[in-house]
Amino acid sequence: MKRNIPLILAFVSGLIVIFSEFIPHRPFSSIVDSLQEWFMIISGFAMLLGVMSLLRMNAAKVSTRSPDWQYHLIGIISFGLMVLMGALWGMEEQAGILGQGASISAWLGKKPFDYTYTHVFVPLSATLFSLLAFFIASAAYRAFIIRTLESNLLMIAAVIVILGRTGFGTMLTGWLPESYRFWHLPNLADYIMQYPNTAAQRAIMISAALGVIGSGLRIILGIERSYLGGDK
Amino acid sequence: MSVNTSSHTERRIVFLIIFLAVMVPLIFPIGWGSEVSPIARMSYDLIDETPAGKYGLISFDYEASTITELQPMAVAQIEHAWSKGQKIIATALWPQGPQMAEASFAEAKRNPAYADKEYGVDYVNLGYKVGGIVTLQAMGSSIRDVYPKDSSGKNWDDLPMLKGIRTLKDLAWVSSLSSGVPGLKEWVMIAHDVHNVPVTGGTTAVSAPGFLPYVNDQKQLHGLLGGLKAASEYEMLIDKKGPATTKMDAQSVAHIVILLLITLGNITAFRRKRAKANLTGGQNA
Numbered sequence A: 001m002k003r004n005i006p007l008i009l010a011f012v013s014g015l016i017v018i019f020s021e022f023i024p025h026r027p028f029s030s031i032v033d034s035l036q037e038w039f040m041i042i043s044g045f046a047m048l049l050g051v052m053s054l055l056r057m058n059a060a061k062v063s064t065r066s067p068d069w070q071y072h073l074i075g076i077i078s079f080g081l082m083v084l085m086g087a088l089w090g091m092e093e094q095a096g097i098l099g100q101g102a103s104i105s106a107w108l109g110k111k112p113f114d115y116t117y118t119h120v121f122v123p124l125s126a127t128l129f130s131l132l133a134f135f136i137a138s139a140a141y142r143a144f145i146i147r148t149l150e151s152n153l154l155m156i157a158a159v160i161v162i163l164g165r166t167g168f169g170t171m172l173t174g175w176l177p178e179s180y181r182f183w184h185l186p187n188l189a190d191y192i193m194q195y196p197n198t199a200a201q202r203a204i205m206i207s208a209a210l211g212v213i214g215s216g217l218r219i220i221l222g223i224e225r226s227y228l229g230g231d232k
Numbered sequence B: 001m002s003v004n005t006s007s008h009t010e011r012r013i014v015f016l017i018i019f020l021a022v023m024v025p026l027i028f029p030i031g032w033g034s035e036v037s038p039i040a041r042m043s044y045d046l047i048d049e050t051p052a053g054k055y056g057l058i059s060f061d062y063e064a065s066t067i068t069e070l071q072p073m074a075v076a077q078i079e080h081a082w083s084k085g086q087k088i089i090a091t092a093l094w095p096q097g098p099q100m101a102e103a104s105f106a107e108a109k110r111n112p113a114y115a116d117k118e119y120g121v122d123y124v125n126l127g128y129k130v131g132g133i134v135t136l137q138a139m140g141s142s143i144r145d146v147y148p149k150d151s152s153g154k155n156w157d158d159l160p161m162l163k164g165i166r167t168l169k170d171l172a173w174v175s176s177l178s179s180g181v182p183g184l185k186e187w188v189m190i191a192h193d194v195h196n197v198p199v200t201g202g203t204t205a206v207s208a209p210g211f212l213p214y215v216n217d218q219k220q221l222h223g224l225l226g227g228l229k230a231a232s233e234y235e236m237l238i239d240k241k242g243p244a245t246t247k248m249d250a251q252s253v254a255h256i257v258i259l260l261l262i263t264l265g266n267i268t269a270f271r272r273k274r275a276k277a278n279l280t281g282g283q284n285a
Helices: A004-022 A028-063 A069-089 A102-108 A112-143 A149-164 A167-173 A178-183 A185-220 B002-027 B038-048 B064-083 B097-109 B133-141 B160-164 B184-192 B208-214 B227-237 B243-284
Strands: B055-061 B087-092 B123-128 B173-178 B199-203
Touching (some): A028 B133, A069 A112, A102 A112, A149 A167, A167 B243, A178 A185, B038 B064, B064 B097, B064 B227, B199 B208, B227 B243
């Protein structure tokens, strides 16, 4: 019974949503509207769950002194500080427990939460993402080696696309007359992206869509039960 | 041990070269030009051909990590729409989206031509909602029900420019600046495919190939801005020398350096292979 009720609920809800696509009228449309609202509310709780999970995982690593536990501690402290600053003085136009924090905002130029977000969080996030450039360069140097015909083709396509995406590539073939416009590196790069790449992407997308339909049907029909917390 | 040490040294040299390749052009710009691609122009045309007084929606579906590529697109699109007398609604499917929107509007207002643009009259920031595609489906029935208040807590009715807006169908265009899921794909599936609202957008260069199938005859996507290059192309189209144009030199030099490193890597691998073959041949003899 404990398992059958959720299975029945999933089956009925799934059927209603499918029917509403083909019969967009009452009662299906109004039921689907309510289901959408429920979904948004439940998604909000998922964020809360994420925060609790983050704290629990990091706290466990600190308490067991696992390798690099100091970083996890810094993570928890940073999280706590941001919550505290947001709760005490609010963010942007919203007030916190201590009001708008006019004096501290005058000193920092912004509210403490906004100041930390703009001057600490944003640069750190952008820096972390930018580090990818270093790893890509290093990986390209060591791994992008021509060994077979396929890797040869991949290399030629990569060189054209990389050069076509740079101002240097534009300059390199910019002198070609208008009648040879197709051979301009940016145009060649666009051709590779729009035809061979798009064909492959479409195949991937169609396969993925079929997979999603399959797994959706498995959930509605009660074959896939892992979302209930096990397969028994 | 020696192989590991050599590999570590090689990596450090590569890191140093890339650092210099990015830094030097930022300090001493080269000024290489760029050709505007047809799909970037499509995106530009959508906003350019929309009459004054109409509403455009920009969804800020990214966070601080991809700010370098996506923020210039946002600022350029805002300035372009304002130059055409359009009004802009900002929403977000990512939690940090409202801050990204706030920063983009502030940046656009630094341009003296748009300094007089007024919040609630020329633009609003409705903020973030959880739920991804389901939120968009609900916006198809009523945007007001999904966003009864803006990001700063003001009521929908207190924002004059929203008086004419009910559902997604009241929008002239939607642009999703997206660095993942939920984002541009969800906007195509709901705003275009269900409600027939023209959708354009921008992504990071690494995600752009996955969105190209949507730029098709049905115009599921009305053009696409892929990465910093497309952002610089958009800036070129609105006649602005913005951050994307400035950073393109650094990206171009870094790309060339990566190509040179690939060539060097292949030469090294070829030499090693030949040395190994010679060694094996010598032993067999």
